[in-house]
Amino acid sequence: MSDFLDKRIQRSKAALKQTCLDLLAEKPFEEITISEIVRKANYNRGTFYAHFHTKEELIDEIIDDTLGEMIRQIRHPYQTIHKVNMKDLNTEEITLFSYFQEQAPLYKLLLSSHIRADFRYRMAKAIEQLFIAEYDYEFSSATELDPKWLYIFRAHGIAGLVIRWIEEDFPESPEYMAKQIVELMLTSTEVFYVKNKHVPKKP
Amino acid sequence: MSDFLDKRIQRSKAALKQTCLDLLAEKPFEEITISEIVRKANYNRGTFYAHFHTKEELIDEIIDDTLGEMIRQIRHPYQTIHKVNMKDLNTEEITLFSYFQEQAPLYKLLLSSHIRADFRYRMAKAIEQLFIAEYDYEFSSATELDPKWLYIFRAHGIAGLVIRWIEEDFPESPEYMAKQIVELMLTSTEVFYVKNKHVPKKP
DNA sequence: AGTAGATTGTACGTTAATATACAGTCGGGA
DNA sequence: TCCCGACTGTATATTAACGTACAATCTACT
Numbered sequence: 001m002s003d004f005l006d007k008r009i010q011r012s013k014a015a016l017k018q019t020c021l022d023l024l025a026e027k028p029f030e031e032i033t034i035s036e037i038v039r040k041a042n043y044n045r046g047t048f049y050a051h052f053h054t055k056e057e058l059i060d061e062i063i064d065d066t067l068g069e070m071i072r073q074i075r076h077p078y079q080t081i082h083k084v085n086m087k088d089l090n091t092e093e094i095t096l097f098s099y100f101q102e103q104a105p106l107y108k109l110l111l112s113s114h115i116r117a118d119f120r121y122r123m124a125k126a127i128e129q130l131f132i133a134e135y136d137y138e139f140s141s142a143t144e145l146d147p148k149w150l151y152i153f154r155a156h157g158i159a160g161l162v163i164r165w166i167e168e169d170f171p172e173s174p175e176y177m178a179k180q181i182v183e184l185m186l187t188s189t190e191v192f193y194v195k196n197k198h199v200p201k202k203p
Numbered sequence: 204m205s206d207f208l209d210k211r212i213q214r215s216k217a218a219l220k221q222t223c224l225d226l227l228a229e230k231p232f233e234e235i236t237i238s239e240i241v242r243k244a245n246y247n248r249g250t251f252y253a254h255f256h257t258k259e260e261l262i263d264e265i266i267d268d269t270l271g272e273m274i275r276q277i278r279h280p281y282q283t284i285h286k287v288n289m290k291d292l293n294t295e296e297i298t299l300f301s302y303f304q305e306q307a308p309l310y311k312l313l314l315s316s317h318i319r320a321d322f323r324y325r326m327a328k329a330i331e332q333l334f335i336a337e338y339d340y341e342f343s344s345a346t347e348l349d350p351k352w353l354y355i356f357r358a359h360g361i362a363g364l365v366i367r368w369i370e371e372d373f374p375e376s377p378e379y380m381a382k383q384i385v386e387l388m389l390t391s392t393e394v395f396y397v398k399n400k401h402v403p404k405k406p
Numbered sequence: 407a408g409t410a411g412a413t414t415g416t417a418c419g420t421t422a423a424t425a426t427a428c429a430g431t432c433g434g435g436a
Numbered sequence: 437t438c439c440c441g442a443c444t445g446t447a448t449a450t451t452a453a454c455g456t457a458c459a460a461t462c463t464a465c466t
Contacts, residue, residue: 007245008422008453011214035443042210044424049445211423211452238413247454252415 013051015041017062020055021109028114029059063119066106067126073099074130086185094181097174100166107166120163128155157184216254218244220265223258224312231317232262262320269309270329276302277333289388297384300377303369310369323366331358360387 019041023032034055038045052058077093078084100107110119131151139145158181165177172180222244226235237258241248255261280296281287303310313322334354342348361384368380375383 006422006454007247010245012423033443034445042213044210045444046425046446047423050422053445209424209452215453236413237415248414249416249455250453253452256415 009051012043012047013061015043016048016051016058017065020058020062021106024109024114025105029055029116059115063110063122066103066110067123070096070099070123071126071130074127075134078135086182089182091175091178091182094178096162097165097177100162101170101174104166104170111163111167120159123163124156124159127159128152131155154185212254215246215250216264219246219251219254219261220268223261223265224309227312227317228308232258232319262318266313266320266322266325269306269313270326273299273302273326274329274333277330278337281338289385292385294378294381294385297381299365300368300380303365304373304377307369307373314366314370323362326366327359327362330362331355334358357388 016037019037020032023037023040032055034048035045037055037058038048048058052061073096076095077089109115128151131154132148137147137150161181161184162177165172219240222240223235226240226243235258237251238248240258240261241251251261255264276299279298280292312318313320331354334357335351340350340353364384364387365380368375
């Protein structure tokens with residue numbers, strides 16, 4: 001078993017990560033030093049270097065942890081079932097949005113200017129990879145659409161949507177957002193109109 | 204330097220103590236097992252035995268820590284001055300009561316039925332020992348009072364008062380209580396009346 | 407009465423975290 | 437300009453915490 005982790009390692013890494021987040025709430029990432037982190041966390045500096053080479057590596061792992069948990073939340077409604085019919089999906093099973101609300105301070109932090117890392121893109125990328133790895137679409141009609149682009153499109157669409165929802169301080173309820181997501185998955189627009197064009201008058 | 208403590212020791216003991224308090228909020232002390240504490244704290248059972256022989260020893264150290272901090276709060280107004288005149292004392296310097304309010308959950312727990320230890324008595328005893336060790340009264344007039352009894356009397360009086368204040372959920376403000384304490388120290392009652400006796404009528 | 411499961415106390419070899427030291431870099435103040 | 441203090445990166449011996457194991461006790465269940 002290689003994914004087994006000594007309790008000391010679990011603790012040390014978790015404490016250093018949490019302390020880094022605490023400091024990040026006060027000041028930008030660039031102003032935080034490794035010495036400062038270990039001092040506040042009450043760890044030896046050597047312990048930091050035993051697990052991370054740089055503080056960038058630390059923040060990367062924080063982001064990976066966070067996005068990993070987000071992915072688990074997205075998976076939640078489909079844990080048991082194999083064939084998912086969006087129209088029948090119980091939106092109460094979609095826990096993603098209330099998860100974001102619970103973790104609002106964390107996500108606000110990772111989206112803030114205190115951290116330069118491209119968190120927005122990484123979130124979209126994580127969702128994209130989940131879709132590609134675990135989900136398979138069944139297209140109702142003959143189409144030449146490469147699923148790849150559907151995955152990318154939807155992943156980045158969802159990421160953009162939830163980030164906006166977070167940044168606007170959750171203007172709608174999680175339940176509302178869950179229903180919106182389902183609707184978005186179900187919506188295809190065969191016809192659309194170009195605005196501000198004159199309808200040709202009949203002769 | 205014998206009071207120097209390895210960071211690992213600090214962490215392990217602190218974590219085990221805090222976890223014990225967390226469990227104590229849920230269930231009585233007798234129902235808590237050592238295995239349960241280390242399991243929840245995510246420590247090895249051997250680590251517990253490296254620092255404590257029994258869970259009674261653990262709770263004893265929690266109480267000692269707590270009362271130690273309480274003593275520090277009582278000391279606070281007299282940190283710098285040598286000769287204290289109660290009448291001139293700035294009651295804002297008395298931090299004890301707001302400290303209790305901040306630590307209300309902890310003290311409620313230690314006073315609760317979930318722990319059989321005689322916390323009330325130990326609190327009084329701690330105050331008593333502080334008085335004996337660090338304070339010296341100056342008696343204004345000739346008296347045969349043995350200071351020992353004054354110390355005991357006042358220590359247990361103060362303990363009783365603050366415990367009642369905590370148990371009644373802080374019915375008065377910390378500022379009010381601070382002033383009351385000063386008044387109590389200044390009050391001597393030379394004369395008193397026995398109730399429900401008839402005043403002898405003049406002839 | 408018997409047995410399965412959990413807790414306790416103790417032991418031991420292994421490993422992560424410790425204190426400590428040293429050389430190098432950097433920025434600010436005299 | 438030099439110096440001082442702080443941070444970095446690396447190294448090493450020591451030690452606390454680790455996983456693991458075993459025998460003993462206790463409780464609950466049937």
